[in-house]
Amino acid sequence: MLQDAERKTLQDTARRLRERIIEVTYSCGGAHVGGAMSQHDLLIALYYKYLRIDPRNPRWEDRDRFVLSKGHGGVGHAVILADKGFYDTKLLDDFNKTGSPFGMHLDWLKVPGVDVSTGSLGHGLPLALGMALGGRQQGRDYRVYCVMSDGELQEGSVWEAAMAAAQFKATNLTAFVDRNKLSLDGPTESIMALEPLDKKFEAFGWRVLSIDGHDYDAICEAIETAHAETGRPVMIIADTIKGKGVDYMENQTAWHYGGLDNDMRDRALASVRRMK
Amino acid sequence: MAKAQGLTWTVEDADSMTQAEVYGEVLTQIGQQNPKVVALTADLAKSTKIGRFGEVIPERFYNFGIAEANMIAVASGMAETGLIPVVSTFATFASMRAAEFVRTDLCYQKRNVKIIATHSGTSFGTAGTTHHCTEDLSIMRTFAGMTVIAPADAYETARAVAAAIEIEGPVYIRIGRGFEPPLHKSMDFDFEVGKAIELREGTDVTVIATGVTVVHAVEAADRAREQGVSVRVLDMHTIKPLDVDAVVRAVKDTRRIITVEDHSTIGGLGTAVADAIAASGKGCAFKKLGYQDQFSIVGYPEDLLHLYKLDGDGILEAIGLILKQDFEQDEDWEDEI
Ligand SMILES: Cc1ncc(C[n+]2csc(CCOP(=O)(O)OP(=O)(O)O)c2C)c(N)n1
DSSP: OOOHHHHHHHHHHHHHHHHHHHHHHHHHSOBOHHHHHHHHHHHHHIIIIIOOOOTTOTTOTTSOEEEESSGGGHHHHHHHHHHHTSSOGGGGGGTTSTTOSOOSSOOTTTSTTOOSOOOSTTOHHHHHHHHHHHHHHTTOOOOEEEEEETGGGGSHHHHHHHHHHHHTTOTTEEEEEEEOSBOSSSBHHHHSOOOSHHHHHHHTTOEEEEEETTOHHHHHHHHHHHHHOOSSOEEEEEEOOTTTTOTTTTTOGGGGSBOOOHHHHHHHHHHHHTOO | OOOEEOSSOEETTGGGSOHHHHHHHHHHHHHHHOTTEEEEESSOHHHHSTHHHHHHOGGGEEEOOSOHHHHHHHHHHHHHTTOEEEEEEEHHIIIIITHHHIIIIIITTTOOOEEEEESOBTTTGGGOGGGOBSSHHHHHHHSTTOEEEOOSSHHHHHHHHHHHHHSSSOEEEEOOSSOOOOOOSSSOSOOOTTOOEEEEOOSSEEEEEOGGGHHHHHHHHHHHHHTTOOEEEEEOOEEESOOHHHHHHHHHHHSEEEEEEEEESSSSHHHHHHHHHHHHTOOOEEEEEEEOSSOOOSSOHHHHHHHTTOSHHHHHHHHHHHHHOOOOOSSOOGGGO
């Protein structure tokens, strides 16, 4: 269990940055807002409690690595990196604009704090595994975290990496599934079913923890369990809500990607401000 | 309201629809008449517009989830049984994620599968480089037996889709995101796979363009004409098999050729035309416009075409430059080699 004050700090930060996601989505003309909201509490827990990083030294060799394998969640990642001080949040006014460092999917060569350029789904887990093996090989003690989306798990490359991570006992790698149950065309279970997902990863040699992906006590407990695990890589399947926090977006396939007008923005902000 | 009509399909109000919407509609009508046609996508039914087929003919529609390589190989297997699979996803995933499956399972095995690749070039500009696709013409051209088409607008896309179904063997059709300006005003033009369309006559320079850049080539030619320069414009919608005769005629008649594509200058239209010029054995001033061994940046598609000099301004500038460019007339080579 978290201390009340710490839980409240995480929740307040999450709410404040959900508002930023809405503002950037509004000003940039459109973003993958649904998935940014579902992944958000996982990223907040990592960035505000666990990740060993230094915004003044984004390429620090011993930093923990973070791979947003669902690269379309970039808008959510970008507001967090700005808030952590990797760059001026005003830069996000140019999100999506021609010549801006920020497009829908973040580029590590242009955005400080980003470790890999993602966007094409199914690349992140193998990339993260490589970083984990590279760290271990060179005697570094950093950890690697990878957040995948659930539709992404339909890519074969994810399962190739899952096999390899177990084979090489990459216990310094912790992966998450943002299990919001919707992809672009609709529910994962009616398009290409993933369940029983926990059993699949277990069969591939992972320790699997299933949690509520919006409950900070559960998220933090799972991450600490992963840190203590010495035999297998750990997959945290986080049950989440696409569009979490914005009442009219929650669980709506149509809000995978979208733009906001003034009224939508105001209603979205009001909804987020009502969150715990 | 412009009606677009082929032998087997009719699209009402075609000029208010995007390239992808028109293709979705045409493919659906073809599917209604030909029970061998099946449609496949990878969680991009809505984005590519192949979902229209699924709404009307759900029993012949397959959504594989986000799994492009698998989808291509399954399509090959389906084609073995006599079906005509039409596969649609973003160009970057069709041509690169699934590349070896396309080469080995469709081309090497001569399977009758059609790929309709959307969001090509920098048409999905704001998504950034992972979603740009400036390599597909090059990759697809190298696969033996592959037909490669890059229609210039919605009308041409309709014609290309209908023509592709009639071709026995793999076909790759490359279109944009769907917000590209129209080129043709109606269906009143000849379209034949492998035959360039001469949109402007000209004697000083030939601009050979493909896909979204054709409309910009026409604009540049019209502006050049006002300055007294006579520019021929060829809409080279088929990259493979290339209309070599049209290229050789351009060499002979204008002696100056510019190619334009929303694609790398390595391996695509420009390279195909260069091969044809070289094989002709004739001297010719030549310029390739496209992305010059670089990854395109984030931005709005129209800005990017401007930035990389692929719009009317950029092509006009290239016309000015190529008029000044010297080239070897056929003699006097001995002392230089
Ligand atoms: C290899 C690949 N194929 C297709 C896409 C296009 N695409 C972007 S997001 C998306 C759906 C994502 O759904 P999901 O993975 O469940 O993400 P979330 O719901 O968390 O946003 C698709 C198909 C892509 N980015 N990469």
